[in-house]
Amino acid sequence: MSTTHNLRVDGARLWSTIMETARFGATPAGGINRLTLSQEDGQVRDWFRDACEAAGLEVRVDALGTQFALRRGRDMTRLPVACGSHLDTQPTGGKFDGILGTLAGLEVMRALNDAGIETEAPLLLVNWTNEEGSRYAPAMMASAAYAGEFTVEDIHSRRDAAGIAVKQALEAIGYLGDEPVGERRIGAFVELHIEQGPILEAEATTIGVVEGGQGIAWFDGVVTGFESHAGTTPMPRRRDALNGFAEIALAVERIAHAHGPTAVATIGEAVIGAPSRNVIPGRIRFTLDVRDPKAETLDAVESELRAELDAIAGRRKLTIELTRIWRKEPVPFDAGVVGAVEAATRGLGFSHRRMVSGAGHDACNIAALAPTAMIFVPCRDGISHNEAESATQGDCTAGADVLLQTLLTLANAPVRAG
Amino acid sequence: MSTTHNLRVDGARLWSTIMETARFGATPAGGINRLTLSQEDGQVRDWFRDACEAAGLEVRVDALGTQFALRRGRDMTRLPVACGSHLDTQPTGGKFDGILGTLAGLEVMRALNDAGIETEAPLLLVNWTNEEGSRYAPAMMASAAYAGEFTVEDIHSRRDAAGIAVKQALEAIGYLGDEPVGERRIGAFVELHIEQGPILEAEATTIGVVEGGQGIAWFDGVVTGFESHAGTTPMPRRRDALNGFAEIALAVERIAHAHGPTAVATIGEAVIGAPSRNVIPGRIRFTLDVRDPKAETLDAVESELRAELDAIAGRRKLTIELTRIWRKEPVPFDAGVVGAVEAATRGLGFSHRRMVSGAGHDACNIAALAPTAMIFVPCRDGISHNEAESATQGDCTAGADVLLQTLLTLANAPVRAG
Numbered sequence: 049m050s051t052t053h054n055l056r057v058d059g060a061r062l063w064s065t066i067m068e069t070a071r072f073g074a075t076p077a078g079g080i081n082r083l084t085l086s087q088e089d090g091q092v093r094d095w096f097r098d099a100c101e102a103a104g105l106e107v108r109v110d111a112l113g114t115q116f117a118l119r120r121g122r123d124m125t126r127l128p129v130a131c132g133s134h135l136d137t138q139p140t141g142g143k144f145d146g147i148l149g150t151l152a153g154l155e156v157m158r159a160l161n162d163a164g165i166e167t168e169a170p171l172l173l174v175n176w177t178n179e180e181g182s183r184y185a186p187a188m189m190a191s192a193a194y195a196g197e198f199t200v201e202d203i204h205s206r207r208d209a210a211g212i213a214v215k216q217a218l219e220a221i222g223y224l225g226d227e228p229v230g231e232r233r234i235g236a237f238v239e240l241h242i243e244q245g246p247i248l249e250a251e252a253t254t255i256g257v258v259e260g261g262q263g264i265a266w267f268d269g270v271v272t273g274f275e276s277h278a279g280t281t282p283m284p285r286r287r288d289a290l291n292g293f294a295e296i297a298l299a300v301e302r303i304a305h306a307h308g309p310t311a312v313a314t315i316g317e318a319v320i321g322a323p324s325r326n327v328i329p330g331r332i333r334f335t336l337d338v339r340d341p342k343a344e345t346l347d348a349v350e351s352e353l354r355a356e357l358d359a360i361a362g363r364r365k366l367t368i369e370l371t372r373i374w375r376k377e378p379v380p381f382d383a384g385v386v387g388a389v390e391a392a393t394r395g396l397g398f399s400h401r402r403m404v405s406g407a408g409h410d411a412c413n414i415a416a417l418a419p420t421a422m423i424f425v426p427c428r429d430g431i432s433h434n435e436a437e438s439a440t441q442g443d444c445t446a447g448a449d450v451l452l453q454t455l456l457t458l459a460n461a462p463v464r465a466g
Numbered sequence: 467m468s469t470t471h472n473l474r475v476d477g478a479r480l481w482s483t484i485m486e487t488a489r490f491g492a493t494p495a496g497g498i499n500r501l502t503l504s505q506e507d508g509q510v511r512d513w514f515r516d517a518c519e520a521a522g523l524e525v526r527v528d529a530l531g532t533q534f535a536l537r538r539g540r541d542m543t544r545l546p547v548a549c550g551s552h553l554d555t556q557p558t559g560g561k562f563d564g565i566l567g568t569l570a571g572l573e574v575m576r577a578l579n580d581a582g583i584e585t586e587a588p589l590l591l592v593n594w595t596n597e598e599g600s601r602y603a604p605a606m607m608a609s610a611a612y613a614g615e616f617t618v619e620d621i622h623s624r625r626d627a628a629g630i631a632v633k634q635a636l637e638a639i640g641y642l643g644d645e646p647v648g649e650r651r652i653g654a655f656v657e658l659h660i661e662q663g664p665i666l667e668a669e670a671t672t673i674g675v676v677e678g679g680q681g682i683a684w685f686d687g688v689v690t691g692f693e694s695h696a697g698t699t700p701m702p703r704r705r706d707a708l709n710g711f712a713e714i715a716l717a718v719e720r721i722a723h724a725h726g727p728t729a730v731a732t733i734g735e736a737v738i739g740a741p742s743r744n745v746i747p748g749r750i751r752f753t754l755d756v757r758d759p760k761a762e763t764l765d766a767v768e769s770e771l772r773a774e775l776d777a778i779a780g781r782r783k784l785t786i787e788l789t790r791i792w793r794k795e796p797v798p799f800d801a802g803v804v805g806a807v808e809a810a811t812r813g814l815g816f817s818h819r820r821m822v823s824g825a826g827h828d829a830c831n832i833a834a835l836a837p838t839a840m841i842f843v844p845c846r847d848g849i850s851h852n853e854a855e856s857a858t859q860g861d862c863t864a865g866a867d868v869l870l871q872t873l874l875t876l877a878n879a880p881v882r883a884g
Contacts, residue, residue: 245698262697266743276848278732278755279680280663280824283723285848290733291719297712305701314696315708317741325684325734325753335743337696406698430694430703 052456053395055163059445062155066444069095069135069151070143079435080143084136084178085113085214090221092135096150096175103157105173108232109225111200112190113177113218116232119157121170121459127235129167129459130418131156131451132174134410138182142437144427144444149240150175152448156455167459172234176410177223183208184217191410193229195417200229233418236385236458239411240423240451242439246430247403254446255400256424257390261412262310262404263378265346267336271296272367275322275330290320290329292366299356300336303349310404311340311349336370341378341404379412382419385458389421392453398446407432423450470874471813473581477863480573484862487513487553487569488561497853498561502554502596503531503632508639510553514568514593521575523591526650527643529618530608531595531636534650537575539588539877545653547585547877548836549574549869550592552828556600560855562845562862567658568593570866574873585877590652594828595641601626602635609828611647613835618647654803654876655838657829658869660857664848665821672864673818674842675808679830680728680822681764681796685754689714690785693740693748708738708747710784717774718754721767728822729758729767754788759796759822797830800837803876807839810871816864825850841868 072092073082082088093115097107100117107117118128133149153173160167176194181187184206193203204215218224243249248256273287297315304313314337321331338349354370361368386402393400403424405412411422425447428438490510491500500506511533515525518535525535536546551567571591578585594612599605602624611621622633636642661667666674691705715733722731732755739749756767772788779786804820811818821842823830829840843865846856 243698244695245700246694246703247698247700250703264697276664277662277825277850278730278734279682279757279826280661280665280850281730281848282663282665283719283726283730285664285668288719288732290736291715294712294715297709298716301701301706301709308701312696312699312701314706314744314746316696316738316743316745316747318708318736318738319741320734320736323735323737326732326755327734328732329734337744339697407695408697430699432695432698 052165055159055165055452057155057159057445057448057452059441061158062152062444062448063441065151065155066143066147069147073137075140075435077435079437080137080141081139082135082137082141083139083183084180085183085217085221085223087221089136090223093175093221093223096135099154100173103154103161105157108227109223110227110229111225112193112203112229113223113225114190114194115175117173119160119171121167123168124170126169126463127233128170128172129455130172130174130234130237131239131455132176133239133241134176134179136178136180138180138433140435142432142434144242144437144439145244145432146179148242148439148444148447152240152444152451155448156452159452167456169235169459171455171459179410184214188408188410188413191413195413196230197413235418237411237414237418237420238385238389238423238451238454239409240447241409242427242432243424244407244427244430244432248424248426249428249430251401252399253401254398254425254443255393255450256403257386257393257400258381258405258422258424259386259402260341260381260404261379261408262339262341262406263343263346264376265338265350265372266374267370267372269334269336269368269370271332273330276328278326278328281328286328287365288328289332289366292360292364292368293318293332293334295360296357296368299360300353303352303356307340307345307349311345312406313338313349339406343377346375379415381415381421385419385421388454388457389423389450392450392457395453396449398450423447470583473577473583473870475573475577475863475866475870477859477866479576480570480862480866481859483569483573484561484565487565491555493558493853495853497855498555498559499557500553500555500559501557501601502598503601503635503639503641505639507554508641511593511639511641514553517572518591521572521579523575526645527641528645528647529643530611530621530647531641531643532608532612533593535591537589539585541586542588544587544881545651546588546590547873548590548592548652548655549657549873550594551657551659552594552597554596554598556598556851558853560850560852562660562855562857563662563850564597566660566857566862566865570658570862570869573866574870577870585874587653587877589873589877597828602632606826606828606831609831613831614648615831652836655829655832655836656803656807656841656869656872657827658841658865659827660845660850661842662825662845662848662850666842666844667846667848669819670817671819672816672843672861673811673868674821675804675811675818676799676823676840676842677804677820678759678799678822679797679826680757680759680824681761682794683756683764683768683790684792686789686791687714687752687754688787689750691748694746696744696746699746704746705783706746707750707784710778710782710786711736711750711752713778714775714786718771721770725758725763725767729763730824731756731767757824761795764793797833799833799839803837803839806875807841807868807872810868810875813871814867816868841865
């Protein structure tokens with residue numbers, strides 16, 4: 049044990065690997081345009097396969113194109129301890145989202161090879177297909193199918209905007225693999241990722257020990273008042289849908305604050321029907337996104353908001369409709385794996401905090417199958433899904449070191465009585 | 467005098483005239499689509515000319531197509547006392563906006579003919595070209611040029627969306643007249659119109675004695691915050707442009723109320739930049755329309771609002787820009803003509819109130835040249851610029867009777883020392 053406690057990744061090699069693969073789909077502004085199953089995605093997959101094989105890993109591809117690279121362990125009867133993330137990007141994505149977690153996994157394998165270390169359980173590195181969801185819906189498609197949420201036939205038949213089905217796209221780049229989706233079992237899963245939020249940077253904290261994924265509720269709303277002339281309708285006689293909506297926006301904000309620091313609520317879209325400079329808006333449609341790590345908080349935000357909407361509608365003689373169109377329950381990660389991440393972080397001496405993932409990740413799907421946790425590192429200004437996305441070499445190295453130590457702990461732990 | 471005090475218009479004839487001309491550009495939904503200088507506008511102009519000539523009026527057309535129909539008076543050295551409005555409509559306009567005032571003027575002439583009454587000063591009935599502004603900007607184009615705000619050459623060169631210039635359109639329907647614009651002088655102007663607002667109907671009042679036109683200030687605003695991830699950005703760290711805008715909307719409403727009952731302020735358009743359901747809005751553009759009969763109130767609303775914007779921007783770390791793009795000063799009508807309208811109304815026994823016009827009218831332009839006032843009658847639900855626009859025969863008749871008595875008073879009044 050003492051020898052592996054001192055083991056570190058090669059941060060410079062990890063960084064140069066990130067920069068090397070950034071050429072597949074590189075944009076002039078320094079980002080990456082590497083939509084899932086595109087030619088560029090095919091190129092980075094080929095590169096990844098070759099690099100894994102060069103590191104002695106055995107690479108297989110499943111029927112949804114997900115790449116699995118196995119590093120043998122001393123006890124091949126044990127389920128592999130897995131890590132990884134994704135190599136696809138948004139159309140104007142950055143160099144770190146998904147890529148850090150995947151290539152840090154590769155760096156872990158290389159570092160173990162360099163040190164000549166064999167783990168008890170095998171290790172597995174995964175590149176999940178279509179985490180981003182930009183070309184094909186839904187996002188996190190392959191890990192969801194892996195976890196049994198969708199059938200492979202369903203996912204194969206999904207089409208992009210050009211009408212190309214997932215199965216065709218897989219064939220076109222040579223990644224319609226023969227391994228049945230979900231057949232490969234894993235013992236645990238650890239995903240390293242940039243935070244995609246501002247908290248770690250703001251608190252000058254290096255590592256986020258991620259305890260789970262937030263629950264999400266999506267709503268569509270409509271406020272209906274009465275469209276009338278801006279010049280001839282006295283203020284007290286108005287039924288202004290926009291001003292009613294303004295009260296709703298501030299109520300949403302106030303309620304989310306009251307359930308802080310965890311709850312967040314966002315109106316991302318709002319559109320006036322038949323807008324005109326000199327007409328009082330009679331109708332406005334809006335969207336609402338509410339998130340919290342606890343299902344009870346999602347419930348409370350919704351019921352408090354509905355009470356506010358009734359009050360606003362009554363006071364302003366408006367009709368306000370709010371429809372919940374989707375809800376994803378919170379995903380708690382495994383206490384044991386979270387504890388292993390935290391212990392590894394402490395062992396390495398990094399500043400850290402426990403937190404919840406605000407965004408969705410493949411790990412949130414895998415958590416339904418196997419003990420799972422995530423490791424977050426800071427990204428500049430919390431910016432992600434943007435060519436300006438940035439993380440420091442030091443933080444990337446720190447995250448990879450935590451990943452390395454966590455995998456060693458999990459893979460070398462005594463087998464628990466089953 | 468006593469004979470003319472008992473004179474009334476023929477309300478049934480006025481109503482059937484309104485319904486007769488409603489066939490020019492009639493829409494299936496019961497409205498009128500009669501854009502200025504269209505073929506349909508040409509048809510109603512021809513009908514109007516013929517009807518005026520049949521009533522013994524002398525019809526001339528100026529270089530912007532405005533029709534002037536003169537009824538001779540006993541003293542032709544006196545300037546004519548004028549009335550009228552417009553016969554063009556919005557693309558989905560109603561049967562009363564502008565039309566009532568023009569055809570009520572015709573009915574007044576017919577009623578005087580029937581009674582064999584000759585006035586001291588001549589009377590003049592006007593059909594102004596392009597009051598609506600739907601096909602050619604600006605609205606109230608011909609009366610503004612008549613008042614000297616634009617040159618005829620400027621207006622002639624304005625083009626519609628199809629590229630057709632005003633001069634071409636006038637020639638196409640035979641209404642490029644030979645009378646120089648503004649040459650014809652008038653002694654007074656009285657315009658009867660539907661209110662286009664809800665006040666008279668709500669108060670069950672028959673006649674609005676209009677003291678002036680409101681001042682109008684138009685603004686464009688931009689709120690800039692920071693676009694970020696709806697799931698990963700904690701509430702206290704957000705710089706949400708939409709929530710800042712919501713505070714602005716409520717501040718606008720509060721300030722207008724505080725300057726009530728006259729002031730009105732409306733945000734008619736608001737557009738989020740790059741809206742997405744799970745992205746905190748980083749930018750929102752909006753328009754603002756502020757109106758009040760007093761210039762000082764427009765000033766006060768603007769300065770109070772700017773102070774609020776500064777406070778909101780500071781508190782929320784947003785940038786808020788507000789640019790005044792247009793301002794039209796209030797137009798006070800002539801106390802003498804307003805008094806004549808009020809006296810005529812009282813003499814007829816109609817319920818009435820003094821009020822200010824919320825919308826713009828040709829009378830607001832003419833007020834710069836000659837003593838002017840307006841007469842309002844109720845319209846159903848305050849709806850206008852809409853095929854559902856409606857007024858009762860009784861109210862139309864009442865408005866025409868007030869117009870008749872007002873014109874008689876003004877045209878028969880002793881000449882004031884000049």
